[in-house]
Amino acid sequence: MTAISNARTGNQNSALPVRLARIREAATVVLLAIIIAIVTGIEPNFLSAFNIRSILLWVPLLTVIAMGEMMVIIIRGIDVSVGSTMGFAGIVVGMIFRDHPGFNIYLGTVLGIMIGAVLGAINGSLIAWVKIPPVITTLGTLSAYRGFVFIVSGARQIDPNYIPKELIRWSQRGPFNSQLVPWVVIIALVAALLIYLFLHYTKTGRNVYTLGSNPEAALLRGIPVNRTTFIVYTITGAMAGLAGILYASRFGFVNPGQTGVGFELTVIAAVVLGGTNVFGGSGSVIGTLLGCLLLGTINVALAVLGIDATWQLAVYGVAILLTVSIDAIIQQQIRRLVTGE
């Protein structure tokens, strides 16, 4: 018996999406280059060490949460509570630093991650086992967790003098005392690397893609769907918790009404810009990193060009819609090309 005659055609067709994913990442790079070129044209000093450092300081916060959010979107979910989780972990650890001067900052970081993980686990449990849709669940916890922030802190800010100097130094100096690449950047890169290894080399990580690609089939294949969902939201919470600590390091304060407020939109924008399929199933760590870098660059570019900070939100929102629209249009064109519809 010879092989099925159209096995070949199938392979050719399937190569298309793979190539597209590559093109998608390349497009992000090109877009990044275009933005840098334009802004440098207007403001030749754009790529100064100071601005690069601003970008690099801005991106880590975003990157760590985006890694989690990417996985959430791959499994066809959404987590809009990350900003509140970040705020809660930041405020609780900040209060510990305030009330126990000399508290070990590494212990504080681990605590922040754990607090985030618990909040993420609550999201995950509600979504995986109580079967509340992710948007509703995390919209609820977005509000609830922010409420907790105000309740535990008594709506009082953790002032700069309470944040350990050592922690702040993470945002000032890097390895070998370098000023260009501070430790927070290294931390974010390590987090991204860990997520990459998790997604690529662990069974649970592979299950994330399997589940996102076809939830029904995943269930029938015996993939622990609920457990995987739970783990993804828990990791995302943990990442948001870490971001809370990085926030304290970067800005030197934690403010109940400020830290992490509206950050979910920025994170989702970065993930979507990074090429993660909004309908689930695909997304890459590299792409998400590029998305974060792109958003960080836009953010700093707006400042350099003297565009008011009030524009930021609008820019993110438009960026999300634009990216998704362009993606959708391209997909439609391809489908038309392939099927002639």
Added chain:
Amino acid sequence: MSEQTSILTTHDLHMAFGGVDVLKGINFSLFAGEVLGLVGENGAGKSTLAKIVAGVHQPSQGEINYQGQTVQIPSPHVATKLGIALIHQEPLTFPDLDVAENIFAGRQPLNGGVVNWNAMYKRAAELLASLSVQIDPHSKVRGMSIADQQMIEMAAALSQEVKVVLMDEPTSSLTPNEVAHLFTNMRRLRDQGVAIVFISHRLEEVFEICDRVLVLRDGELVGERVTKATKVEEIIRLMVGRQLSALCEKKTGANNGQLLLEVKNLSRTEKFADISLDVHAGEIVGLSGLVGAGRTDVGRALFGMLDTDSGEVWLSGKPVKIKSPREAMGYGLVYVPEDRQHHGLLMPMAISQNMTLSILEQLSPSGWLRGQAEQTVTNEYTEKLHIVLRNISQAVRELSGGNQQKVVLSKWLLTRPKVLILDEPTRGIDIGAKAEVHRLMGELASQGLAILMISSELPEILAMSDRIVVMREGRVVAQLDKADATQERIMAAATGQVLDEATIESNPVEDHS
């Protein structure tokens, strides 16, 4: 059967969905190294039985004995671990993952807790080679043919020690070549001692591949036959529980009716070329060919869903340019698609709402829908087409496949078409309902409709068509009159073989030498 050791036995399996008994005490045994056919009309409980054995559903009563022990199969995962695999009608693959991972989803080979990609690709390549398919383990599954995806599922089943393979209508979307390839693999597995359950509507396939056949009717096991010692007619009789001619033959109608549809040299790049055919009032023209020959594309092009590059379409003697289904309907031409679930019906909506979808404007002269008119129309067609339902506000999803198809037909008939293009009108519906649909088609033709019927089932084509147009690779390769047409001639044209007429007589298709 190579040996008489029962690998799996069910005792008094019962199953109820929402108070309706789907299975009523099934006792059957499955032996290692056999292919067991499972046949029955839609709703007889075949899929449910397979899904219980594969752990997808839990029986409400009864037990399963597997390899000498009573087992609980609470999930598909447990079933897989036991060595029981279910291959679905529509392959359940992961389009974003590559082939190797589709095969090993959820149980990737590990090396110290780390996914061993090299081992996975190597094993995948071996498994695919053992199935004689040329699929690259590295390529993504999105866009692959159903047959390839099925082979990937098969490889997934084989990647573990599999003892029982349940196949739920695996051939329904395959071309004859692909079916032959699947059967080769099934035989190989059987010879290795695997027990295979083969669920199919296509009895000729059941007779070709199965050693034994179980017949289910209304959730009960009504017969068990050794295929060699029985006949199709007997199986059909068991299935429907009464004597029934398998197909309702169309009486050759008035062929000299008015020429309603005329297609001249219609072409569309990469889809079809130079298609010419015509259909008169009162006539059923069968459009035959292998899956992928471009028949559906012609139907869709005529209905304005697919642009054409050149050629002409004439309706009732006038040239027309149809650019959208809406225009087509305006000209009295409708196309009833093959995939009821996705293109034909709104599953959660009421029967009445589905039926009147095509004539909403007529039913709402003032912009508001007249509910009374909707009911009247629905009742009229429900009666005309003998649709079995509880009430007209029932969700279409709850109907059997045959009745769903009748709802689709009603929807289009309500537009009072002159030309009806039916794409696989009886695919996936049971034999009783099939006969009903055929009878209906005959009636419609005798009322003066011109019907173009796309069908992959040769007996259906032969029984229903006044004339047969055969397509191959996007071109019309033969036009046969009813009197001249035989399965062999159609198949020869469809596959591009030149058959010596004498050989046809002496070598029936069943001969595989």
